[in-house]
Structures are given as C-alpha cells and as structure tokens.
Amino acid sequence: MDQTKRPLLIPPEFANYAEKNGVFDMYKKLLEQLIINKPEDPIAFLIEQLKRENDDVPQVIILGPPASGKRSIAKLVCAKTRAAHLTMENLVAEAEVDVKEQAEQFISRKQAVPDRLWLRIIQSRMKLFDCVKKGWVLEGFPQTRDQAQVLQENGIYPKHCIILEAPDTVFIERAAGKRFDRVTGDVYHTTFDWPTSSIVQARLEEVVGNTEEEIVNRLVNYHRYIDGIRRCFSTVFKTINADQPKADVFSQAYTFLCSQPRTNAPHTPRIILLGPTGSGKGVQAALLASKYNIVKVSCGQLIKQAIVDEKKSGLAAKNYIEKHFPIPDNIVMSILKERLSQLDCVTRGWVLHGYPRTRDQGEQLQRAGFTPNRIFFLDVPNDSVLERLTLRRTDPVTGDRFHLLYNPPLSLEVKERLEQHPTDNEDEVRRRLAMYHLEVEELGDLYVDGQHVNADQDPHTVFECLESVIVNPLPKRF
Structure with missing residues (x-):
C-alpha cells in the first residue's frame, strides 16, 4: 500500500478472511490445548488438533x-x-x-x-x-x-x-x-x-x-x-x-x-440496516455511529456528495437523476466501494443504510469484499410508516421539521406556512413501500443471519435492541 496516496484505500479481504475462519480464536484454542495437555511433541499435537473437522461442539x-x-x-x-x-x-x-x-x-x-x-x-x-x-x-x-x-x-x-x-x-x-x-x-x-x-x-x-x-x-x-x-x-x-x-x-x-461467549478477537463492526422507508434507519445509524465511533454511510448522501465533487462516477449518476431514471448498480457500487475502502471505515467499522435495496445489490457488495457481520431488518407496519411520513412538514423559513401528530408547531403562524416534501405524499410513500416488500424476501434469503427488530417503538428502545445484538456474538446453530 502506497502511503503517499490520499485517501488510502485498504482492501477488506484480510479482515473478512480472519473473521470468517476464526483465525484469532483458533490460535487461542491451540495455545489452551498445549497448556492443558503438555504434549511431548507440540508440533505433531497441533497438527492433529487442526485436522479435527469440528471443534465447536x-x-x-x-x-x-x-x-x-x-x-x-x-x-x-x-x-x-x-x-x-x-x-x-x-x-x-x-x-x-x-x-x-x-x-x-x-x-x-x-x-x-x-x-x-x-x-x-x-x-x-x-x-x-x-x-x-x-x-x-x-x-x-x-x-x-x-x-x-x-x-x-x-x-x-x-x-x-x-x-x-x-x-x-x-x-x-x-x-x-x-x-x-x-x-x-x-x-x-x-x-x-x-x-x-x-x-x-x-x-x-x-x-x-x-x-x-x-x-x-x-x-x-x-x-x-x-x-x-x-x-x-x-x-x-x-x-x-x-x-x-x-x-x-x-x-x-x-x-x-x-449463545456464545464474547471473544477477545479484534472486531470491526460492519453493519447494514434494512427496512422500509420511514423505519428509522438513518436515526439508528446516527445513534450507532455516535456511541461506537463507527462511520455512518448513507448511500444517498454519498451519491449527492459525488455529484457535488464532480467525480466521474458522480457525473455519471447525475445524468440518470436528471432524467428521473434509476442509477445503475455498477455506478452506485463504484461510489460505495471507494468510501468503504477508506482508512476510517476499515479501522473503525461502518454502518450502512439505504443500500442494498435488492438481492443483486447485496451480492455485488459481497463480491466486492464488503461482507457485513451484523444485518438488521427494521420492521414497521405500513400504517405506521404512512403516519410517520405523510404527516411530516417543514418550515420553509427556518428549515425546522415538524410532525403534525407527534411534534406540532407551537404557533398558528408557523403551522400555516408549513410545507410537505413531495416524496412524503401518500401515493409516493405507498409506492416505495411496495418496492421494499417486493424485494425484502429475497434479501432475507441472502442475509440468513439477519436479525428482525420491531422498529415501531421508541427510537432508543430500538437502539437498545440493536446494541444488544452488536456487542454479543450471534447465536450458534446446532
């Protein structure tokens, strides 16, 4: 790796390999067995231990x-x-x-x-x-x-x-x-x-x-x-x-x-938050990033930033956005790959939301080496999503955001000038919900270890559910 280049791009393959194959834990178990058994020929003993098909019984x-x-x-x-x-x-x-x-x-x-x-x-x-x-x-x-x-x-x-x-x-x-x-x-x-x-x-x-x-x-x-x-x-x-x-x-x-005991192996969080529009993915990503000092990665924000910076991939995406066409997966993947390969993401970990939306996108992410170690499906009923989004309003003067049910404005003057974002109208929300439910089953088949969380509750309660799964090892399958 050339340290004179900026930004530094670090391939994720080694960390993925070490975590997938439990390299750190394997060394720990071998040392434990050496101390317990004290064999006369340590090398032959270690080879015999490594030949075992399954030690996790x-x-x-x-x-x-x-x-x-x-x-x-x-x-x-x-x-x-x-x-x-x-x-x-x-x-x-x-x-x-x-x-x-x-x-x-x-x-x-x-x-x-x-x-x-x-x-x-x-x-x-x-x-x-x-x-x-x-x-x-x-x-x-x-x-x-x-x-x-x-x-x-x-x-x-x-x-x-x-x-x-x-x-x-x-x-x-x-x-x-x-x-x-x-x-x-x-x-x-x-x-x-x-x-x-x-x-x-x-x-x-x-x-x-x-x-x-x-x-x-x-x-x-x-x-x-x-x-x-x-x-x-x-x-x-x-x-x-x-x-x-x-x-x-x-x-x-x-x-x-x-349940499995916590390991002393180095652990870099690689988290994906999936869920319908309005399920609180952005809020939970911000809470996780703030508490655990991991990088919050929003696919939508990355695309906007690439366009502002006039990068090649950003300009390519801009053409599709102006024509109201979906951005091809290869363009989105090139933008995302560049961000996830940077030093802060590799060393501190990342929480990604807004991507993948389809199984093909998830498979592309894995082929690029960005395999998540925690996947969460934030489940919210359609009625709750409609209530959350269609009642949102923005004050065009101050930029403050309100909700007509949960956070209404205090004055009539402010209430009268509130505006609804075009994407928050009921027809548009229902369209996005339909698209999510069309793809979520295949995403579930891809991410078989994904954890389903009831996101139709207080955001901090949802955060506690996510946190408990992140800090503890995933359950073992017998």
Missing part, C-alpha cells in the same frame, strides 16, 4: 437438586444437539474394567467415589469418538466444589453450565410421584408426566431413596455445595426456574446453549 453440564428434571432436560438437549449423554451411572457402567470394579466397590459400600477416580472415568470417556465428534452433556456432576476444581485443573471445563432451581417444596412434591422405567431409563411422574402406554405404566417402579426424609437430606447436601460449584463456573452458568412446564425449561436452556 456442545460441552454442557446440567446441575440441580433431586427431582429438578436434570435427566429430562439432558435427554432433550442431547436429542437436539446429538451430543453424548453422560450420567454418573453410565460413566461407571461404560468405564474400563479395572476402574469400573474400583468404583463399584465404593458404591456397594455406600461410600463416595474418590474425586481422582471420577476424573479417570470422565477423562477416558471424553476421549471416545462420540464425545470428541459430537460433544457431551454431563448430568449431575460435579456435586462438590472439589470435584469441579479437579475437572478444571485437568482441562475439563464446560462451555455452558445450566443450574435448575425452584423452592424445595416443589422438589419434595415431585419426588413423591416420581417413577422410573428400568427398560428405557426414562423418568415419569404420577401427576405431571404420566405415560400414555399401559405397558409402560405397568413396568414403572418407585425410585429408591425418594422418601421425604431422604429428599430433605439430599436437598440440604445440595445447598451446602452448590454455591461453591457456581463460583467455579461463574462465567458460563445460567440459572433456570425448574418450576414450569418441561417445554419451557428446555426452551430457555436451548436458547442459552445457542
């Missing part, structure tokens, strides 16, 4: 008091994500023979299995193909802070930890009606979740250890340790109210699992 711990629904939620999560379901029972049953015998000896004597033995069992299980390839959901473990720390010390740390909680009286009531199907391993309840099959009903058994006294003792033990466990997983845990229908608990749990 679920790694979930689900905890909660007895009868909180851990088993049901874990099964639903595994069915949705195809991850391996790990319980304390099947971990022991599937362990290597010598380790299994040691664990069963402790269990038969009703003694606690040592933490280091649990570690051996869990480590060997998580090295198997299904856990590596599809991820894992660990149910009901760890049960103490010491167990959580042992896992952490050996590099086993979940991406998400779900803790199910409710009043103790709820769990005592649930435990009394809990029934177990020994054939399938499913858990039912006499009141809340009774099976429809008479065959299944006939083979259900009461769960051992579910008397009221035993449940109370287990609840006391749970509350003794849960705060310490919560501190161990303070950055990845979420508490969910278990005293609600199972479908609602799972919905909240799955939404949490789809």
Whole structure:
C-alpha cells in the first residue's frame, strides 16, 4: 500500500478472511490445548488438533437438586444437539474394567467415589469418538466444589453450565410421584408426566431413596455445595426456574446453549440496516455511529456528495437523476466501494443504510469484499410508516421539521406556512413501500443471519435492541 496516496484505500479481504475462519480464536484454542495437555511433541499435537473437522461442539453440564428434571432436560438437549449423554451411572457402567470394579466397590459400600477416580472415568470417556465428534452433556456432576476444581485443573471445563432451581417444596412434591422405567431409563411422574402406554405404566417402579426424609437430606447436601460449584463456573452458568412446564425449561436452556461467549478477537463492526422507508434507519445509524465511533454511510448522501465533487462516477449518476431514471448498480457500487475502502471505515467499522435495496445489490457488495457481520431488518407496519411520513412538514423559513401528530408547531403562524416534501405524499410513500416488500424476501434469503427488530417503538428502545445484538456474538446453530 502506497502511503503517499490520499485517501488510502485498504482492501477488506484480510479482515473478512480472519473473521470468517476464526483465525484469532483458533490460535487461542491451540495455545489452551498445549497448556492443558503438555504434549511431548507440540508440533505433531497441533497438527492433529487442526485436522479435527469440528471443534465447536456442545460441552454442557446440567446441575440441580433431586427431582429438578436434570435427566429430562439432558435427554432433550442431547436429542437436539446429538451430543453424548453422560450420567454418573453410565460413566461407571461404560468405564474400563479395572476402574469400573474400583468404583463399584465404593458404591456397594455406600461410600463416595474418590474425586481422582471420577476424573479417570470422565477423562477416558471424553476421549471416545462420540464425545470428541459430537460433544457431551454431563448430568449431575460435579456435586462438590472439589470435584469441579479437579475437572478444571485437568482441562475439563464446560462451555455452558445450566443450574435448575425452584423452592424445595416443589422438589419434595415431585419426588413423591416420581417413577422410573428400568427398560428405557426414562423418568415419569404420577401427576405431571404420566405415560400414555399401559405397558409402560405397568413396568414403572418407585425410585429408591425418594422418601421425604431422604429428599430433605439430599436437598440440604445440595445447598451446602452448590454455591461453591457456581463460583467455579461463574462465567458460563445460567440459572433456570425448574418450576414450569418441561417445554419451557428446555426452551430457555436451548436458547442459552445457542449463545456464545464474547471473544477477545479484534472486531470491526460492519453493519447494514434494512427496512422500509420511514423505519428509522438513518436515526439508528446516527445513534450507532455516535456511541461506537463507527462511520455512518448513507448511500444517498454519498451519491449527492459525488455529484457535488464532480467525480466521474458522480457525473455519471447525475445524468440518470436528471432524467428521473434509476442509477445503475455498477455506478452506485463504484461510489460505495471507494468510501468503504477508506482508512476510517476499515479501522473503525461502518454502518450502512439505504443500500442494498435488492438481492443483486447485496451480492455485488459481497463480491466486492464488503461482507457485513451484523444485518438488521427494521420492521414497521405500513400504517405506521404512512403516519410517520405523510404527516411530516417543514418550515420553509427556518428549515425546522415538524410532525403534525407527534411534534406540532407551537404557533398558528408557523403551522400555516408549513410545507410537505413531495416524496412524503401518500401515493409516493405507498409506492416505495411496495418496492421494499417486493424485494425484502429475497434479501432475507441472502442475509440468513439477519436479525428482525420491531422498529415501531421508541427510537432508543430500538437502539437498545440493536446494541444488544452488536456487542454479543450471534447465536450458534446446532
């Protein structure tokens, strides 16, 4: 890049490539694995790590008091994500023979299995193909802070930890009606979740250890340790109210699992605001640019500026404007490309509104290397748009803008001299709305990660919705 040229034009390809392929996060994960595993041959180890097809798999711990629904939620999560379901029972049953015998000896004597033995069992299980390839959901473990720390010390740390909680009286009531199907391993309840099959009903058994006294003792033990466990997983845990229908608990749990932690990777915002005329794109772009010091890019303003500066592309666009013809996409793209390649846009990021209006324009933008990392569709009903635009007026003397409903002039003199802009008449607004709705479906197909925001509310409320999506990673798709 020649630094003597002004303005400096920086191609966007490198930043797009690094962000798309998670280069920064890849380095971070490789260093973490080196520190955790301490291999004798670091190079061979790193090569083996890079050969893995997918390292972004679920790694979930689900905890909660007895009868909180851990088993049901874990099964639903595994069915949705195809991850391996790990319980304390099947971990022991599937362990290597010598380790299994040691664990069963402790269990038969009703003694606690040592933490280091649990570690051996869990480590060997998580090295198997299904856990590596599809991820894992660990149910009901760890049960103490010491167990959580042992896992952490050996590099086993979940991406998400779900803790199910409710009043103790709820769990005592649930435990009394809990029934177990020994054939399938499913858990039912006499009141809340009774099976429809008479065959299944006939083979259900009461769960051992579910008397009221035993449940109370287990609840006391749970509350003794849960705060310490919560501190161990303070950055990845979420508490969910278990005293609600199972479908609602799972919905909240799955939404949490789809969330991703914030990354330390450099992030340059590249935002596109789409929406019908009058949806507030310009207002939201100005708010975002002001708060986050990113460049506000208005396609319409760029074209006007290019005409004023008598640039070649501007003069070409002027001919079409004077004849009331639409400006060809290649002319608009040349004006836009020049602006988005400048140093401030590349280093600080940009928020673009007024473009693209069609799928072809969006594809041209991507081919030029300007791939957005946040896309918002500002949804506003047609009636609200008509109310916003057709009642706008301008004072030709002062240049002040008013709205006959929301911001009327204070004096009759000013009201009488107000004028309506030609583009704000009802027929013209309806025409622009029709054009937008004709193209928005294809734009939605192009920008599948686009977030729809209800823009028919206070501008600052809309801004908070946009901001929450910009500062947090986009939800993951399983």
